[in-house]
Amino acid sequence: MVFRSFLNEWTFSEIIFYCSKYSTSTMQRILHVALAILFISCSRTPSTQTTESVPEVPVVKVFRQNTELTTGYVANIKAVRNTEIRSRVHGFLERVLVDEGKYVQAGQPLFQLSTGEYRIAVAKAEALLASANAEAKTAELEMERVSALVEKNVITNTERELAKAKIQMAQARINEAKASLEEAKLKMEYTLIKAPFAGIVNKIPLRLGSLIEEGTLLTTLSDVSAVFAYFNVSENDYLRFNAEKNTPEKDNDAVDLILSDGKFFSEKGIIETMEGEFDESTGAIAFRARFPNPGAVLKHGATGKIMLTSHEAGALLIPQKSVFEIQDRYFVYVVDKNGKITQRAIVPKVRLEQYYVVASGLQEGELIVYEGTQNLRNGNSIKMREVSASEKLTDTAGR
Numbered sequence: 001m002v003f004r005s006f007l008n009e010w011t012f013s014e015i016i017f018y019c020s021k022y023s024t025s026t027m028q029r030i031l032h033v034a035l036a037i038l039f040i041s042c043s044r045t046p047s048t049q050t051t052e053s054v055p056e057v058p059v060v061k062v063f064r065q066n067t068e069l070t071t072g073y074v075a076n077i078k079a080v081r082n083t084e085i086r087s088r089v090h091g092f093l094e095r096v097l098v099d100e101g102k103y104v105q106a107g108q109p110l111f112q113l114s115t116g117e118y119r120i121a122v123a124k125a126e127a128l129l130a131s132a133n134a135e136a137k138t139a140e141l142e143m144e145r146v147s148a149l150v151e152k153n154v155i156t157n158t159e160r161e162l163a164k165a166k167i168q169m170a171q172a173r174i175n176e177a178k179a180s181l182e183e184a185k186l187k188m189e190y191t192l193i194k195a196p197f198a199g200i201v202n203k204i205p206l207r208l209g210s211l212i213e214e215g216t217l218l219t220t221l222s223d224v225s226a227v228f229a230y231f232n233v234s235e236n237d238y239l240r241f242n243a244e245k246n247t248p249e250k251d252n253d254a255v256d257l258i259l260s261d262g263k264f265f266s267e268k269g270i271i272e273t274m275e276g277e278f279d280e281s282t283g284a285i286a287f288r289a290r291f292p293n294p295g296a297v298l299k300h301g302a303t304g305k306i307m308l309t310s311h312e313a314g315a316l317l318i319p320q321k322s323v324f325e326i327q328d329r330y331f332v333y334v335v336d337k338n339g340k341i342t343q344r345a346i347v348p349k350v351r352l353e354q355y356y357v358v359a360s361g362l363q364e365g366e367l368i369v370y371e372g373t374q375n376l377r378n379g380n381s382i383k384m385r386e387v388s389a390s391e392k393l394t395d396t397a398g399r
Contacts, residue, residue: 058370073231079300081223125181136170199223232284333369
């Protein structure tokens with residue numbers, strides 16, 4: 001201990017000077033001991049982790065389990081029928097027969113336009129038809145007179161042919177007058193705008209007295225007795241869905257809908273159809289699901305999230321607590337049989353509420369640190385305390 005203290009406080013040259021005061025044999029013994037202590041001190045490296053500092057850390061085995069993977073997709077909700085109500089004739093808006101947001105039946109009147117000019121048009125068409133009928137009657141009488149004269153050889157048969165042509169011309173005028181009358185009556189009917197189907201009246205931008213041109217938008221009508229939910233699915237998810245489409249586990253393509261407030265919609269939907277090609281820019285394909293809509297809770301233009309469920313046989317699972325991120329990469333600490341931990345990168349496939357499904361980076365049965373990774377460093381040793389994480393999973397991704 002004396003020599004150690006001595007070595008800590010003096011340089012090697014000072015040790016030589018100090019030993020020179022003694023005899024040669026004594027100095028040699030002192031130098032031998034000093035050099036031995038110096039050699040031992042220099043060869044010893046400080047330890048980063050003593051036996052007393054080895055922590056006890058919970059570890060868990062990587063395990064496999066059949067589970068359901070549920071992925072959420074942003075959905076746009078559309079009414080099964082959503083139609084613009086436009087005027088087919090011009091006129092002034094005389095009456096608005098419904099209010100915004102009201103439910104109407106098919107054929108129920110919505111708007112009334114001015115009818116004055118159309119009543120006049122109908123009257124003119126009726127007069128033209130009466131005139132055409134009178135001309136036809138005159139032509140028929142002329143035909144009878146000419147036929148009698150031809151039979152008596154008073155006039156030639158050419159006169160009878162001319163009379164027949166006049167009858168045909170009169171009949172054509174009758175047909176033209178009838179068409180004009182039908183057109184006038186039809187335009188008259190168009191002044192009363194009716195609902196083409198049962199639904200909810202949306203915003204009415206115009207008010208009484210507004211001048212309406214042909215094609216002017218009066219409102220829109222939405223049939224929300226059922227709704228469509230449109231969402232885009234990646235190619236991998238599409239292939240997984242298609243592979244499971246006719247399996248016993250698949251409940252007739254049933255899907256759930258989460259509303260914007262985070263709550264599940266009361267009714268389940270059915271995937272009815274999908275597009276025939278993938279979008280080259282996104283690599284996704286559009287699906288359409290149909291949902292019943294009792295009480296008209298869902299509205300045209302709303303948004304939500306479709307939850308598409310697939311079954312994963314033998315999914316490789318690890319707890320979320322075991323995973324930590326470094327620069328957008330995912331890591332875990334793998335523990336060997338001696339308790340030494342090694343940092344390893346993994347690739348998650350999907351995240352459940354408490355677990356990750358691992359795509360690559362781990363093998364079944366390997367031990368990993370369960371929690372407390374923030375207090376560990378790569379290469380540390382730990383005392384292992386194994387915990388079980390293979391309980392049944394009831395959680396699904398995105399819920």
